[in-house]
Amino acid sequence: MTPPDPAACGDGNHVQEAIMAERRPEWFLNTVTGEPELGKQSPADRRMGPYQSYEEALNAWKIAKKRNKAWEEEDRRWRQEWEGEPESL
Template sequence: MGTEEQYWYNTETGEVEVGRRSSWTHLMGPYGTRAEAQQALESASSRNESWDQDDEEWRSK
């Protein structure tokens, strides 16, 4: 992504990192802003709930 800063959410520490400094096994991202990275777990949870609902609707057809 060129010279743009990228932000990563570290699931082990709960901290946002600028640039990928930790092991990829503990990182979510990249995100374009610090705020997006801070909301990583909430965003993932929301997407999972939506996908689960879609799956349930598909199965009931």
């Protein structure tokens, strides 16, 4: 990939940040083998990520469970605010 032309981007600071971001390793969890992989080695339907480290990728299922729980709680709060408290059965 050709880096952006700094002359076309003003002072070039965000260009340097973009270049550095491209060089950061990305880890993925292979959901079939359960093993972290450096880069996109497995097909998209068999990986979770990206993660910033091997350890994060290794904990992908725990991270997903924690995020899902937070999203479900947020959805529940949103529904209560929108619809009001559900009636007791």
